[in-house]
Each structure stands twice: as C-alpha cells, then as structure tokens.
Amino acid sequence: MMKTLLLPPGLQIVLLILALILWGRYRMLSWTFVLIAVGSLYLLSVRPVADRLVGWLEMQQPTLDTRVFQQQASPEAIVVLGSGINGYTPDYDMLPQPSALLFQRLRYAARIADQTGLPILVSGGAANGINESAVMSRVLLEDFGVTTRWQENQSMTTMDNGRLSKAVLSQSNISNIILVTHALHMPRAAKVFRHQGFKVVTAPTAYLRTVQKYDWRDCLPMAAELRKSQLALHEMAGLLWYRIRYEI
Structure with a gap:
C-alpha cells in the first residue's frame, strides 16, 4: 500500500488530494502541489526521461561475457529469479503462465543453459496460491526442453531469493553462479547474491531502454514510458532500502 502511494502515479494523486484539502486556506501551497504533481507526471511519461532513468540502472552491470566459461573459476549453475505469474489464462485452459518479463x-x-550445459535453479515463492518456481520449471521444460535441477519455492523478495538460493546450492557446494534477471533489477539482485557469498556472473536481459534518436513525438506522454519510470524508481528505492536495512 505505502509503496503504491510513493511511486507514480500514486504519489501525484496524493499531491493533488493534498492540494484540494489545502485549497481554501493555503492557495499558494496548493498550487505548488498541483504543479509538482502535473509536472512530474508529464516528465516521467516521456521517453527521454524514462530512458535516462532505466538506463542508469541497466548499465551498472555488464552483459554476459562468454569468456567466463574458459576461466579457472567458471560458473557452476544458473540462477533465474521469478518476476510474476499470470493466473487468469483462458487461452491456456487456465494453466498458470509466466508474466511477459519472466518469460524473457x-x-x-x-539459451545460456544450451551454451554452457550448466544446471538451473529457479527461485520464486507462492502468491495467490500459485507456486512461481513450479511454473518456471514447467515452462522451461515444455517450451525450451530444459530440465530444472533445483526449485527454491519460498522466496517473496529479492533478499529471500539470495538467502534461500544459498541454502539450496550450498548443499551441492556451489558458490559460482550465472545470475539471470532483467537488466533493471540486476544491480540490486547482484548485490544481494554477492552479499550471500556467491561469486556472480551477471546475465541481465529484457532491457527497457530504447536505442534511437528522439524526435518531437517522444515528448508526448505515454503510459508505457510512465511504467518504465515507475519500475526504475521502484528499483532505486529498493537499492536505497537495502543499503539502509541490510548495509549492502
């Protein structure tokens, strides 16, 4: 609830409600809230701003370099982090499916498993009665012909992903991993897994930043760009919170 109100467009709605409440006695303050709400909503909804926000996060960790496979301390497993399940799927006879981002x-x-032959651990807990790791394992097998060796099915946060994956992989004496998550999430995820003692080779995917020249149309507000900004601000807040809460 609180997270929703601190991110766009929830924050802007809160500011507009405050402006309405204060309008009678504090007209100037109310106008200030209105301008901040409208101005920030516009800026966060245009592509150049959204790209700058997501790009700052997505460029922090390197893409997968296949040369790590020839190094002495080469990775021993692939860890894939969950990112949501679609439960309403009449097109699949109501069989739960991964979200678009998770499918990526x-x-x-x-693809990495095919290149390296490394075993996979999927990490994701249960929400709304649907076990994410089980769905991930099934889709990997049915859609890609890849068998999952481990399922970590209790995590609900990125910190849980790292802590509980450590508990699973330590039983096989595995500490060197390739970590797969979307590029926007990788800075926080990599910090968490390194904090748990893993040697991490980052494999970010699903980049949200666009590579193109901007024109006047990119100054028009779009819901998709607002969503990108929302995701970026969520990750920035997460990085700050993990630094405060877990000192990482």
Whole structure:
C-alpha cells in the first residue's frame, strides 16, 4: 500500500488530494502541489526521461561475457529469479503462465543453459496460491526442453531469493553462479547474491531502454514510458532500502 502511494502515479494523486484539502486556506501551497504533481507526471511519461532513468540502472552491470566459461573459476549453475505469474489464462485452459518479463528471463536462461550445459535453479515463492518456481520449471521444460535441477519455492523478495538460493546450492557446494534477471533489477539482485557469498556472473536481459534518436513525438506522454519510470524508481528505492536495512 505505502509503496503504491510513493511511486507514480500514486504519489501525484496524493499531491493533488493534498492540494484540494489545502485549497481554501493555503492557495499558494496548493498550487505548488498541483504543479509538482502535473509536472512530474508529464516528465516521467516521456521517453527521454524514462530512458535516462532505466538506463542508469541497466548499465551498472555488464552483459554476459562468454569468456567466463574458459576461466579457472567458471560458473557452476544458473540462477533465474521469478518476476510474476499470470493466473487468469483462458487461452491456456487456465494453466498458470509466466508474466511477459519472466518469460524473457526463462528464454535467456534456456539459451545460456544450451551454451554452457550448466544446471538451473529457479527461485520464486507462492502468491495467490500459485507456486512461481513450479511454473518456471514447467515452462522451461515444455517450451525450451530444459530440465530444472533445483526449485527454491519460498522466496517473496529479492533478499529471500539470495538467502534461500544459498541454502539450496550450498548443499551441492556451489558458490559460482550465472545470475539471470532483467537488466533493471540486476544491480540490486547482484548485490544481494554477492552479499550471500556467491561469486556472480551477471546475465541481465529484457532491457527497457530504447536505442534511437528522439524526435518531437517522444515528448508526448505515454503510459508505457510512465511504467518504465515507475519500475526504475521502484528499483532505486529498493537499492536505497537495502543499503539502509541490510548495509549492502
């Protein structure tokens, strides 16, 4: 609830409500809230601003470099982090499916597994009665022909992903991993897994930043760009919170 109100467009709605409440006695303050709400909503909804926000996060960790496979301390497993399940799927006879973003992670993990022959751990807990790791494992097998060796099915946060994956992989004496998540999430995820003692080779995927020259149409507000900004601000807040809460 609080997270929703601190991110766009929830924050802008809160500011507009405050402006309405204060309008009678504090007209100037009310106008200030209105201008901040409208101005920030516009800026966060245009492509140049959204790209700058997501780009700052997506460029922090390197893409997968296949040369790591020839190094002495080469990775021993692939860890794929969950990112949501679609439960309402009449087109699949109501069989739960991965979200679009999670499917991108699974597809990339399958590609890496094909290149390296490394075993896969999927990490994701249960929400709304649907076990994410079980769905991930099924889709990897059915859609990509890749068998999952481990399922970590209790995590609900990125910190859980790291802590509980450590508990699973330590039983096989595995500490060197390739970590798969979307590029926007990788800075926080990599910090968490390194904090747990893993040697991490990052494999970011599903980049949201666009590579193009901007024109006047990119100054028009779009819901898709607002969503990108929302995701970026969520990750920035997460990085700050993890630094405060877990000192990482």
